Amino acid sequence: MPTTQPGSTIPDPPAPSRRELNKAATRQAITDASLRLLRSKGPGNFTVEDIADAAAISRRTFFNYFGSTEAALASITHGFLDNALAQFRLRPADEPILESARAALVQLADPMTVAPMAELYSLSQSNPQLNRSELEAWDHCTGQIIEAARERFAGTHGAELDELYLRALAGSVISCGKAAMDVWFARCGADLSAKSLAILRQLLIDAMGLLGSGFMPTANLSSDRH
Amino acid sequence: MPTTQPGSTIPDPPAPSRRELNKAATRQAITDASLRLLRSKGPGNFTVEDIADAAAISRRTFFNYFGSTEAALASITHGFLDNALAQFRLRPADEPILESARAALVQLADPMTVAPMAELYSLSQSNPQLNRSELEAWDHCTGQIIEAARERFAGTHGAELDELYLRALAGSVISCGKAAMDVWFARCGADLSAKSLAILRQLLIDAMGLLGSGFMPTANLSSDRH
DNA sequence: GCAGAAACTTGCACAGAGTGTAAATATGCA
DNA sequence: TGCATATTTACACTCTGTGCAAGTTTCTGC
Known part of the structure; x- marks a missing residue:
């Protein structure tokens, strides 16, 4: 009440x-x-x-x-990514950024959160107009992550975080998150079963793992995990 | 003749x-x-x-x-990125992808190549319409890198490269390249002097280095190199 | 070189996007 | 209740983007 x-x-x-x-x-x-x-x-x-x-x-x-019509639909993606960002901000400030990102993204692999996003994905496949708005949403989220990480760092340390480090990391995290979503969707379509979501979760974890390990060339053996 | x-x-x-x-x-x-x-x-x-x-x-x-008008201007960015892609394809097939990307990007830090891009950057700063087209161009390039890397791998090995690895890596490379350009532009504006281009080159190398080392948290000390 | 085919340009017409403005309506506040 | 402020709406207008058909240029085989 x-x-x-x-x-x-x-x-x-x-x-x-x-x-x-x-x-x-x-x-x-x-x-x-x-x-x-x-x-x-x-x-x-x-x-x-x-x-x-x-x-x-x-x-x-x-x-x-x-x-525009695309902007109206992109609000779904924005909602999804705002959610991710909120999860990120909840993580402890002394945690490595990659670990925070991993944790925040895994939170999203839940039916209620991912359902609208998955449907939008399936409906806008191969439509250039919509794809542009999607890209814009992901880019906007990158900007927000940069802000969040900058604030977090300034809070714990006194100094400022190197701008290249910040932007490269935030961009890569988003790219990897997007890659995981893309692969998941290509593999599972709009399937929201527990099994499918477990795959998504694993893909997100794997993607952050690749990023954290510097994309070691041997990592491509991971394909036989699924 | x-x-x-x-x-x-x-x-x-x-x-x-x-x-x-x-x-x-x-x-x-x-x-x-x-x-x-x-x-x-x-x-x-x-x-x-x-x-x-x-x-x-x-x-x-x-x-x-x-x-659209934006598409006409984005052809400049497309030209720039096509150039990068061509450089990438010229690299030996047995080279690690990250090293190929680094080499290809460094090739771009040359006045003739970077000038139109730099001017476009400076003129479209903070204009949403143009930014969307820019994003689309970078995304298009990501797709092409994925193709190029897939072909390269299929050529040397028999098997297929893990899809997540491929997409996450290509997306991260592009993100880091973009981050380096952003930082360079914020720092040097449209300055095309030899010194400025040396900074761009170093930023691109640093960005690829960060990616290859998995963004080790200590890397942010690199800011005092400049 | 020349006729006909194919590619390209152009003008016209039309549906739809996006925006300024001012009047009408709904909400907040004293 | 009554005034101030925020929101919706109708209207008019410019610009975008596309189909179509007629005109123009380039290509092809003869």
């Missing part, structure tokens, strides 16, 4: 006002409508007006929330 | 026909005009029609060559 007593000493989630609730609902209605249309008509076969009608809003309002 | 004797036994560059020359010239005229307009008006402040006028072609013809 989340009471919001005015005298509460803990800031709580600061009282979601009516306006914020409405906006969140509209936003959700738009992404839901977009996903429905993507399912029923396929990528590129529906317009912003279609989405607006399906979400019971005006075309103009759609553009108050998203800049 | 590039004679094209019919009896020549070597296939040569197979006789660039008039049509191909015209197309190449038009393509070049479009990218040149785009870059000129980017310089003079800034990103987002000119239309396809402006480019078409400047290149002395019709609007419709522009779209026969490129799908």
Whole structure:
């Protein structure tokens, strides 16, 4: 029962006002409508007006929330990656970054979290327009990881972390996470069974392992693990 | 004097026909005009029609060559990365992939090659539209590296390379290359002096070194090398 | 060299994307 | 309740991107 007593000493989630609730609902209605249309008509076969009608809003309002149909769908990916980032930030500050990344990514291999992402993957396969927005989402996440790692380092040490180290590492972590997702999807499609998710988890662990070991050439023997 | 004797036994560059020359010239005229307009008006402040006028072609013809203004500009990045890929393919097949990547990237730190890229970087800083196309170009290159590495491995060994290894490595190499370029640009701007290019070269080498050593946490001491 | 084929360019028309503006409506706050 | 502020909406407008058909250039075989 989340009471919001005015005298509460803990800031709580600061009282979601009516306006914020409405906006969140509209936003959700738009992404839901977009996903429905993507399912029923396929990528590129529906317009912003279609989405607006399906979400019971005006075309103009759609553009108050998203800049394009792709952006509306990419919000799913953004949600997924924001989740990953939140997990990353929860890790202890003295942990090696790669280990934090591994732990954060493994958290994502859970049905509720991965389901929308998997569906989006399967529906947007081989569609250039959507792929660009996906790339943008992953890139945005890279930027956020850079920020998070920088803050973490500045917190524990006094100095600043080398910029190349930071950017190269963050980019590689994201690339490896993406590679694991790609391989998983190619191998399992949108299958969300426990077995399939275990494979995803292992792929994410393996990918971080490869990164941590500097991609030793012998590592390609790992293919017979599956 | 590039004679094209019919009896020549070597296939040569197979006789660039008039049509191909015209197309190449038009393509070049479009990218040149785009870059000129980017310089003079800034990103987002000119239309396809402006480019078409400047290149002395019709609007419709522009779209026969490129799908958008961004795509026209991204052809610069594509050229740069195609160059990198060609260097990669020239490396001996038994060399470790990371070493090949390092060598290929270092080849790019040369004024003629890097100049257009550097200018594009400086002009499209903080412009979302252009950045998306840039990301797409890097991603496209990742795909090509995956292909190249797969072929190379299949050539020397009989078996297939583990898909995760391949994708994670290719993605990380590209990420690190990009990170090095980003840091270089942040540090040196569009400066193309020998000293600046030496820094770029060293950044690329360092980035590949980080990748090869698995991002050992002590590596961040490298910042005092510069 | 010349006719016909094939490739390329161009103008036109049209659907859709994206944005500024101002009026209408909903929400927050005293 | 009543005013201030935030949000939605309709409308108009520019620009994008594409199909189509008519014009122009290049290529091919004769």
